[in-house]
Amino acid sequence: MSQEAQKERSMILQKEMTEGLFNDLGKAKETGKKVCYTFVPGNLSELIRTFDMLPVYPEINALQSAMRKKSASYIKEAERHAHSEDVCTYVKCDVGMMMKGNIGPTGEKIPEPDILLLSYTGCFTFLKWFETLKREYPNAKVIMVHTPYQENAKITPEMTEYMVKQFKEEVIPQMEAVTGIKYDEEKLKKILALSKEAEDLITKIFDTTKHKPSPIDAYFAGVYYIGPINIGFRGTQQAVDYYKELYKEIQERVRLGLGPITPEGEMKEEKYRLVVEGPPNWTSFREFWKIFYDMGAVIVASSYTKVGGVYDMGWRHDPSRPLESLSEYCMNCYTNLNIPQRIDLLSKCITDYAADGYVTNSIKSCNSFSAGQLGMMREIEDRLEVPVGFIESDLVDPRYFSYSNIKNRLESYFQMLEQRKIIHEKESV
Template sequence: MNIETLERAPAPAAGAAEFNPIQEGQRLMKAWYANLEQAKARGQNVANVFVMGNAVEILRTFDFQLVFPEINSLQTGVRKKSEEYLRESEDYGYSPDVCSYVKADVGLILREQQHPAGQIPKADIAITSNMCSTFIKWGEIWERMLKMPTFTLDLPGQRGPNWQVRRGDAQHMADSQWVEAQFRHLIARCEDITGRRFDFDRLAQVQDRVNRMVHHWNNVMALNRACPAPYNAMLDGLTYIGIMNVYRGTEEGVEYMRRLEEQLRAKVARGEGRVAEERFRLLFSGTPCYVSMRRLVELFESWGGVFAYSDYLTFAAGGMDAGEMVYDTSRPLESLAEITALAAQRGLSNQFFAHERLAQQIKEYDVDGIVFHGIKSCRFVSSGMADTRNYLNQRLNMPSLYIESDLIDPRYWSDAQIKNRVDAFFESLHQRGGAAPSTGRHAATPTIGGKA
């Protein structure tokens, strides 16, 4: 699905009341998969990209159709088909300890790219990065099994605790120049693949759409500071972030986010929340368990708990969740490098220095407890959770719950065990005095984007 195709797509009917973000999100995802199936027949180039560190803006400028392998893998979990793909890759020789996203993708390759949502085309190039150490090894699998060329971006992250680069300072400019040089190499590769010259004006147009999309996305997240929270960050939010990634830089993506913000503002104005009787505001840290996400949310909502925020909505957006992440379209390539350097630091800090950001979000979203979700096959996200949990408990006296399952492997989900732990967690919150009702401490509507 190229940019022109998306721009010609009919816009939804006006009016926030008529907009159902979940149903519209499902429609857009189906349209994305349908266009993936037809990409090669249209003579369109295809690129594999990850949700972090992906240079989407450059690829969209060349009209690449984008394949997100992580989203393909999680969709096998959502559709209750992941175990079939996982077992096939394990039979092939992959260890149970390997990232289940990777194993599902290997199973996809072994099945000739046949996904439950449709046929996935082989990409002409894959973009990997150091935003996750697994990305680079994943790219090597594609090189070996699919003979697919890869391009790896080396993006600078946070160097230490309480360390931060600021836009325009010497360190940031050095980082940006390093990233820009890599982008110029990527552009040359794309020119060779497509036979087209790079268009700086077209890049600026894509960036303008990203700016508008990110503006609405930041407002959407900030609206959940109200009480009752208008959406659940770990159920509704997963649909929102999926559209944020797949339709990034498109008019259809902008329109979805605009209407989403409009609808959620209306809910906040009416005092309407995701949970009818909101009693506990929670923060979710870690990646989801897609095979049982609805069940997990149900266990918390039955106690009047709502996930007002999740750090997954930060690092799964590639760090593009802050108001300062705005492209200067008058100097598109330089600005792309500058913002990518900032976004990489922000995205990586959520994994290596999570305690700093979580402490900030606990205050901003006025949460009563934090839930850590350890992933059996993802040491990258899970390894530091014990230290983070201890820090937040000692410094902020923040009650927390640790549960463990997997991204998409249903064999690691134990419903009875997780239910017992969730129930015990809420009983301890009640013993601490419980949370104020929704008409109390959380009732104020936040000021966002210049509007109350």
């Protein structure tokens, strides 16, 4: 592998978009733009944009703090103030960052929220998180959107109606009151049309892993690809341009028969194709990724890249039904799916992308993902007779990333995959 990290045009575009957002946030008080804190799953980017607000995603700040090795001190700060060692480390990292001055990843202070938009989708902790933040930001308006869970593996008309009523009678009037901007449905429709375009493109991008070798890693690189669509750019021309550029670059890799780009350059040999369930560890992200690409393992699909929206089953934002569409979007996010739905979705990924194995990265402080993973893993193993692997780490608490344990487990797992390949090759001769 080449030792030089490659910067493609799409990477530069993404960097410019992110920096632009943080610059705008830094100037929000001068420009008079209202600031809306919200979460990635069930994010209502289109609505936020309709009211010309700027989004802040506390969990994105937390993961970026972790990648910059700052999360440990933030978590300790929160734990000094009665936060338990055993709860979501995103929450503690965010609270600790706030206690230490709320300096964001770019070094600028993140402005206080005008609105705390709680899109309570697939994660109970979000609710507790904003109860905590409300007490820290008493002047912020908290707007709650309760997203019904897909307990029966479907979205009923009653569920959609419940959400639409919340939008009409609670969310929109309160956004109007805070921003002083009248709700403009035509504007929302135009934004939603751009969302649909970006969703079509990102689906095509993640579908390129059907190629052998896969031109991308749908987990470690995938978390960068989902950045724009998840952190407030969905519904913008910028996002559409970014995904067009990214898709073009990936198609070129397919044409040339190239594997994924890693931090150490291009991956030369694809030995194992995997599907991964669960979020990545952020504190040692590069080391974690390296264990996989050093062994020639590429992730061809992951549940984590569906956390901000599941698009690969055909669902899209629909400008002709704006509020219904926003409701369905929220209800369709990965962690809002019930356990049998998750099993079906991951099984489909394993089959469609011809994966050799299935790995669960179980996150200590994320019950939304972790509770149920062991049963899912067994069912997938039984159903598809695919080798499964299991590792444990955490989101942003470095105390729960044990490099040697994870490496040992994965090495054993890859040995098993290798032996299986040899057996299959012998059987097919």
